[in-house]
Amino acid sequence: LRHLAEEFRSLREPVERVKRLLHYAEAVAPMEESGRVDANRVMGCTARVWVEVRIDEEGKVRVAADSDSEITRGFCACLVCVLDGSEPHEVTGLTTEDLVGLNVGLPGGGGRSRVNTWHNVLVSMQKRTKQLVAQREGKVPFEPFPSLVVTADGVFPKGAYAEAQAKYLFPDDLKxxxxxNVLKEKKIGVVAHFYMDPEVQGILTAAQKQWPHIYISDSLVMADTAVKMAKAGCQYITVLGVDFMSENVRAILDQAGFSEVGVYRMSNERIGCSLADAAATPTYMEYLEDASRSTSLHVIYINTKLETKAYAHELVPTITCTSSNVVQTILQAFAQVPDLSIWYGPDSYMGANIKELLQQMTKMTDEEIAVIHPEHSQDSIRSLLPRLHYYQDGTCIVHHLFGHEVVEKIKEMYCDAFLTAHLEVPGEMFSLAMEAKRRGMGVVGSTQNILDFIKDRVQEALDRNINDHLQFVLGTESGMVTSIVATVRSLLEPAKSSSQRAKVTVEIVFPVSSDSISKTTSSLSSGLNSAKVGDIILSVVPGVASGEGCSIHGGCASCPYMKMNSLSSLLKVSHHLPDEENILSAYKADRFKLQTPNGKSVADVGCEPILHMRNFQATKKLPEKLIDQILRP
Known part of the structure; x- marks a missing residue:
């Protein structure tokens, strides 16, 4: 490696280094056709790359690699030169930092796609080496996580699947x-969160084809979509989610001038959320009392109660955020207000991950930081870190499922796959996805960010028109599967009719217990009688065979609160509208009549942080009103 690095270091001009790469590409023996198979493909490279690894009788690692791109073949030749004949620990211990001396395609020396090539080929070689060493030592291999393989022809399960919820993916046409019919007749719109019970998701997905005013999304978009439905003539909005979601829908509709549109929840009892509850405590208010003693901004996650937002905003100027805009919100606030302190809450995992992300930014160049936010540099990021605080006692129990055991399994079996992680997952899973993101193999963000990332990677594979298998590890609740499958199928199905189109398959891996997925047949060996949900064919669904609650066996889709949003409740509410006999009074998302400690309307004060966020999303700057509140509390 040292000699190779010295050789490339002596070449001053990029064109000279590329020529040397091409020289190595010509010198290496081409891989036999038997090795250029899909099982040896490396994911994440623009060109096709194949890698073979074996351990010889002396215990040395023998590697071979090839590509259909000459420059990429040169990269492969360099790695083969460095690693072929090494001890296993030398292969697994190598990092991309060790390759910086080659000065080809690494930070400061070329394009991002070439960075990815170095790293992804190396990771693939290391994964195969670890597996071979484990086999030689007689170690029992990890059992793969459950997964779905999505093709143009259907969706097929891999692994052991529970059966109890199989019926939920066979939407009853009568239902x-x-x-x-009732939604059309009574002009009812439906907004539902991604993490609904699979029975409800199946029915709603099928019903969407006949009634456009049904939308499944994250919590922020639910309120926006409700406004669009009201503008389109819907007289009622039914909300499938926890109570803070219906509160937000009610408040935003009022702000948009649609106070006459009724908003209904799916239960006459409280539909709670452990994360939202964490902010509605005296401990959280004490946290904000500390914030009020300095020039501070409170950044609160959208998934909290309107009442909490109102009380917080009177203590400390507050802006809401989502997992997709929280980093930009924080960076912009620090850029606009000198010496500002930011207090994030209530999600402790997300707070820790935001801080870790910013700490990693201190290792980036000023140019790389400017791409993320043009008004920041290494110095500014270092200076703001001590002034960024996050609440320590707020967690969503669901996200504990991405713990140490799961992370170790991902490292061993899925290190060369695309990794996705919601900002709320624990630190180990977050760090793993961040590392993958740096080499173009991962995404960290909101549920929508994850969905968009998968969509973009699939579209890129289709555009290359080369047979490919893409594997995505889903680092968020398995309730996302319905939307992911629908999106992927919408991309793959058009290619089915063309004999000249390449075959692309997509595997969605669920890094949880195999009990997290239910299959739609009583026996995999008896054949897959796939369930049809609208135009989407599914063979498995998220959800558990038995039991309730947030755990590694289902996540939000199995939460007892989310399960209160049942199909029977939706039908009951819809049939009783308009509620002339006042049967649904407990289901109605009433306006807040409470007053804040300063005697103002909870609805008015609680909506202001949301409106601040909307202003920020539109202008990319904190609104002047919020700046005034910060500087002149």
Missing amino acids: VNELV
Whole structure:
């Protein structure tokens, strides 16, 4: 490695280094056709790359690699030169930092796609080496996580699957038609969160094809979509989610001038959320009392109660955020207000991950930081870190499922796959996804960010028109599967009719217990009688065979609160509208009549942080009103 690095270091001009790469590409023997198979493909490279690894009788690692791109073949030749004949620990211990001396395609020396090539080929070689060493030592291999393989022809399960919820993916046409008819007749819109019970998701997905005013999304978009439905003539909005979601829908509709549109929850009892509850405590208010003693901004996660937002905003100027805009919100606030302190809450995992992300930014160049936010540099990021605080006692129990055991399994079996992680996952999973993101193999963000990332990678594979298998590890609740499958199928199905199109398959890996997925047949060996949800064919669904609650066996889709949003409740509410006999009074998302400690309307004060966020999303700057509140509290 040292000699190779010295050789490339002596070449001053990039064109000279590329020529040397091409020289190595010509010198290496081409891989046999038997090795250029899909099982040896490396994911994440623009060109096709194949890697073979074996351990010889002396215990040395023998590697071979090839590509259909000459420059990429040169990269492969360099890695083969460095690693072939090494001890296993030498292969697994190598990092991309060790390759910086080659000065080809690494930071400061070329394009991002070439960085990815170095790293992804190396990771693939290391994964195969670890597996071979484990086999030689007689270690029992990890059992793969459950997964779905999505193709143009259908969706097929891999692994052991529970059976109890199989019926939920066979939408009853009578129920679908009943729901569609009543929604049309009474002009009812439906907004539902991604993490609904699979029975409800199946029915809603099918009903969407006949009634456009049904939308499944994250919590922020639910309120925006409700406004669009009201503008389109819907007289009622039914909300499938926890109570803070219906509160937000009610408040935003009022702000938009649609106070006459009724908003209904799915239960006459409280539909709670452990994370939202964490902010509605005296401990959280004490946290904000500390914030009020300095020039501070409170950044609160959108998934909290309107009442909490109102009380917080009177203590400390507050802006809401989502997992997709929280980093930009924080960076912009620090850029606009000198010496500002920011207090984030209530999600402790997300707070820790934001701080870790910013700490990693201190290792980036000023140019790389400017791409993320043009008004920041290494110095500014270092200076703001001590002034960024996050609440320590707020967690969503669901996200504990991405713990140490799961992370170790991902490192061993899925290190060369695309990794996705919601900002709320624990630190180990977050760090793993961040590392993958740096080499173009991962995404960290909101549920929508994850969905968009998967969509973009699939579209890129289709555009290359080369047979490919893409594997995505889903680092968020398995309730996302319905939307992911629908999106992927919408991309793959058009290619089915063309004999000249390449075959692209997509595998969605669930890094949880195999009990987290239910299959739709009583026996995998008896054949896959896939369930049809609208135009989407599914063979498995998220959800558990038995039991309730947030755990590694289902996440939000199995939460007892989320399960209060049942199909029977939706039909009951819809059939009783308009509620002339006042049967649904407990289901109605009433306006807040409470007053804040300063005697103001909870609804008015609680909406202001949301409106601040909307202003920020539109202008990319904190609104002047919020700046005034910070500087002149």
